[in-house]
Amino acid sequence: MIIEWFKTQPAVIQALIGTLFTWGLTALGAGMVFFFKEINRRVLDVMLGFAAGVMIAASYWSLLAPAIALSEDMGGVPSWVPAAVGFLLGAAFLRISDRLIPHLHLGMPKKDAEGPKTSWQRSILLVLAITIHNIPEGLAVGVAFGAVAVGYPGASLAAAVALALGIGIQNFPEGTAVSVPLRREGLSRWKCFLYGQASGIVEPIFGVLGALAVVLMRPILPYALAFAAGAMIFVVIEELIPESHEHGNIDLATMGVIVGFTVMMTLDVALG
Secondary structure, three states, X not given: OHHHHHHOOOHHHHHHHHHHHHHHHHHHHHHHHHOXXXXXXXXXXXXXXXXXXXXXXXXHHHHHHHHHHHHHHHOOOXXXXXXXXXXXXXXXXXXXXXXXXXXXXXXXXXXXOEOOXXXXXHHHHHHXXXXXXXXXXXXXHHHHHHHHXXXXXXXOHHHHXXXXXXXXXXXXXXXXXXXXXXXXXXXXXXXHHHHHHHOOOHHHHHHHHHHHHHHHOHHHHHHHHHHHHHHHHHHHHHHHHHHHHOOOOHHHHHHHHHHHHHXXXXXXXXXX
């Protein structure tokens, strides 16, 4: 009954529901702070690796491959052009965001904060770092549902749901990775939880924007798909993998990547 109702909803509503789900799993992960005061660094590095693996697989199967296939169907320009342009723009968007928004990656001292200098608390800077990399995740889910709405032959509702499910799964450990370290900063459990779940609030916002953009301007679809992929790959290379290797747990983090990649690939192929 719920599934049938969901199928009848406009793409924007489907994208909103999908990204509310991914945000909800971020909040669920952040809620682990009520049970644990700290998280083992090896476990955290495996979580970061897992998130990286999910994002790499989603970038290809759910975003880049459909972008290239759609470009072939549309004609006009070589099929690789929209994928290449969108991919580069997505990475550039994240790079600019890095420069303009003050933030601090997990495990780093406050003096190593990136972006403009600020007097903001360390906890706020940590949350902003995760918030920035949640933007492309929200966009990816929104664009996937938008692709279904505009009737792209290679898009399916099951594939869009699979993407939302994969992003949501990796958001659970991500929420934990934000909230539990904040507990060590001296914040109360409730503040840690609120900050942890707040890092995912951008996903519904950008999910709706992504779906709207595709529905209103169908020709940008391949560019939008590749844009989300470029932004996610930027996050993986610039943030997740370096952070997961920083404390010497390279093999564990790598296995996390492999497992995450396999999970997302399986979801996309099996459901899509």
